[in-house]
Amino acid sequence: MTKTILAVDDSGSLRQMLSFSLKAAGYGVIEAVDGQDGLAKARQQKVDLVLTDQNMPGMDGLSLIKALRGMANYKSVPILMLTTESGDDIKAMGKAAGATGWLVKPFDPARLTEVVKKLIG
Amino acid sequence: MASCELNASDRMQLQVASLLSGVSTHGDQHLAEVERDLVQMDVLLDEAIKKLCASFMAIDQAIGVQQETLDAVLATGMAAPEQNARLQALRDEIGRHVGAAVTGLQFQDMTSQLIGRMVQHLAGLRDVFGALGGNGAATLPESGSEEMLAMLDRIGDRVGARCAELNGLVRSTVNQRHMESGDIELF
Numbered sequence: 001m002t003k004t005i006l007a008v009d010d011s012g013s014l015r016q017m018l019s020f021s022l023k024a025a026g027y028g029v030i031e032a033v034d035g036q037d038g039l040a041k042a043r044q045q046k047v048d049l050v051l052t053d054q055n056m057p058g059m060d061g062l063s064l065i066k067a068l069r070g071m072a073n074y075k076s077v078p079i080l081m082l083t084t085e086s087g088d089d090i091k092a093m094g095k096a097a098g099a100t101g102w103l104v105k106p107f108d109p110a111r112l113t114e115v116v117k118k119l120i121g
Numbered sequence: 122m123a124s125c126e127l128n129a130s131d132r133m134q135l136q137v138a139s140l141l142s143g144v145s146t147h148g149d150q151h152l153a154e155v156e157r158d159l160v161q162m163d164v165l166l167d168e169a170i171k172k173l174c175a176s177f178m179a180i181d182q183a184i185g186v187q188q189e190t191l192d193a194v195l196a197t198g199m200a201a202p203e204q205n206a207r208l209q210a211l212r213d214e215i216g217r218h219v220g221a222a223v224t225g226l227q228f229q230d231m232t233s234q235l236i237g238r239m240v241q242h243l244a245g246l247r248d249v250f251g252a253l254g255g256n257g258a259a260t261l262p263e264s265g266s267e268e269m270l271a272m273l274d275r276i277g278d279r280v281g282a283r284c285a286e287l288n289g290l291v292r293s294t295v296n297q298r299h300m301e302s303g304d305i306e307l308f
Contacts, residue, residue, distance in 0.1 A: 012167075
């Protein structure tokens with residue numbers, strides 16, 4: 001059965017590149033334009049992994065992670081932060097919020113799919 | 122003598138008012154131009170990336186179909202082993218280029234964030250110029266160097282307050298200086 005990934009980013013081109021890379025690796029992809037949209041889509045359909053940007057209008061990535069971790073069916077779903085930010089402080093905040101890992105943009109498709117495969121097969 | 126001093130004071134006040142007004146108006150005009158150019162650049166980059174992505178996807182799809190066709194030919198056993206190896210090497214090479222292109226095409230996400238931050242700083246600077254101009258000619262004291270100094274102090278305080286607001290306005294979120302893929306850390 002195809003594993004589904006929720007890709008949350010306010011940049012259309014980034015979502016396009018994520019979708020392209022993950023679909024080429026055999027995953028299904030649901031796109032969301034910001035944290036609020038991501039949360040709504042995660043509620044509509046349980047996904048196998050969430051990839052989220054940090055800096056987005058409205059709800060940011062950290063708030064999305066906290067909201068998802070508060071939902072019973074997302075307690076153990078891997079959530080990866082994919083962001084331009086790489087500071088130790090914000091990484092620590094991501095870890096405390098419940099992120100599974102931290103990926104700094106730009107991403108390399110092969111390395112991204114390798115990590116995703118490691119987490120959800 | 123007193124009349125002469127008053128005239129000099131009046132002239133100084135007029136010059137200060139003119140200077141403040143000029144700096145405020147021209148500064149604001151130039152910053153508005155820079156802001157417009159940055160917003161236009163962001164729009165152009167956005168449109169460019171959409172076209173680049175669309176073309177890139179189309180090329181990738183065409184290559185995929187071409188490879189399927191080649192696979193069908195190879196399955197007939199008509200190709201020599203060295204041709205098979207060459208085609209496989211080409212396939213790997215294409216895969217590497219596709220990966221590099223996907224990494225490179227993410228530039229717009231970063232440039233857009235940087236432009237957004239610049240625009241916010243420009244808006245803050247325009248506020249600074251606004252504070253300078255808004256307290257210029259309209260509120261000049263009628264006479265007296267002490268009053269003039271007090272007024273300049275007030276302007277200085279307001280500009281200082283705007284500058285302080287500007288410093289804490291937007292945190293830098295993009296520190297990348299090249300387009301190599303970033304670090305990955307699993308917690």
